[in-house]
Amino acid sequence: MRRSDGSALIAVAVVVLVVLAPAVGWSTVSEGDRPELALTDIDGQQVELQQLRGSVVLIDFWATWCTPCHEALPFYERMLEQYGDQGLEVLAVSIDADADDIREFADEHSLTLPLLHDADQQAFARFNPAAMPTTYFVDPDGEVQTVHIGFDGDDRDQLEANIGEMLQDISHQDDEQDGESCH
Numbered sequence: 001m002r003r004s005d006g007s008a009l010i011a012v013a014v015v016v017l018v019v020l021a022p023a024v025g026w027s028t029v030s031e032g033d034r035p036e037l038a039l040t041d042i043d044g045q046q047v048e049l050q051q052l053r054g055s056v057v058l059i060d061f062w063a064t065w066c067t068p069c070h071e072a073l074p075f076y077e078r079m080l081e082q083y084g085d086q087g088l089e090v091l092a093v094s095i096d097a098d099a100d101d102i103r104e105f106a107d108e109h110s111l112t113l114p115l116l117h118d119a120d121q122q123a124f125a126r127f128n129p130a131a132m133p134t135t136y137f138v139d140p141d142g143e144v145q146t147v148h149i150g151f152d153g154d155d156r157d158q159l160e161a162n163i164g165e166m167l168q169d170i171s172h173q174d175d176e177q178d179g180e181s182c183h
Contacts, residue, residue: 028127028128029126029127029128029136029144029147030144030147031144031145031146031147032143032144033143033144034141034142034143034144035049035059035126035127035136035138035142035144036048036049036050037049037059037091037093037123038050039093039116039117039118039123040116040117041114041115041116041117042099042102042103042106042115042116042117047091047114047116049091049138049142050142052089052091053140053141053142054087054140054170055087055088055089055140055170056087056088056089056137056138056139056140056163056166056167056170057088057089057090057091057137057138058076058079058088058089058090058091058135058136058137058138058163059091059093059127059135059136059138060072060073060076060090060091060092060093060133060134060135060136061093061095061118061123061124061127061129061132061133061134061135062092062093062094062095062132062133063094063095063096063132064094064096064101064102064104064105065096066132066133068132068133068150068151068152069132069133069151070109071151071153072133072135072151073092073105073109073111073113073133074109074110074111075151075156075159076090076092076113076135077090077109077110077111077112077113079159079160079163080113083163083164083167086167086170087140087167087170088163088167089114090113090114091113091114091116092111092113092114092115092116093116093118093123093124094115094116094117094118095118095121095124095132096117097119099117099119102115102117129149130149131149131150133150133151134147134148134149134150135147135148135151135159137162137163137166139166139169140169140170145166146162148162
C-alpha cells in the first residue's frame, strides 16, 4: 500500500479554491478589473458605478472607527470640490452597521460627497479591500487603474497626482473627439 504525503490533496484543494472562489464572491477587485457597484446612499438614493461612466471615479471603502479615514474623507471632499467640474466623482462606501453613525461622521467633518452605506457588507466582500481605507481609482471606461491602501498625510501629493493624470487623460480624449467632429 502506497503512503500519500498529502501533496496531491493540497493540489486538489488549491485547484478547487481557484475555480470556486470567483463563484462564491471570494475574489478581490484589483487593477485591470471592471467592478460593478450599486448601493444606496445615506439619503436613500440608489447610486451605481455604471451611471458614472465617462468620469474618473474614486471608490473609497471606509468606516467611522477607522482613524486614517478621518483624514482621508476630508481630503477626498477637497479633491471633489477642486476637480469635480473636470470629471471627478467620489463614492465613499461605509461598512458601518448604523447609518446614523455615518451621518454623524459626515456632519462632524462637513462632508457633502456621496456617502454610500454597505450595511450588509456585500460590496466589501466583493471588493475585499486589504485595509481601511482602501481607494480604487476607476477610469472613465470603468476599469480600476490603481488601488491605494491606507491613508497617510504624506500620500496626498501622490493621490492628487494620480487624480490629475487620470483627468488629463479624459481631457485629451475630449480634445481628440472634438478634433474628429470638425472634419
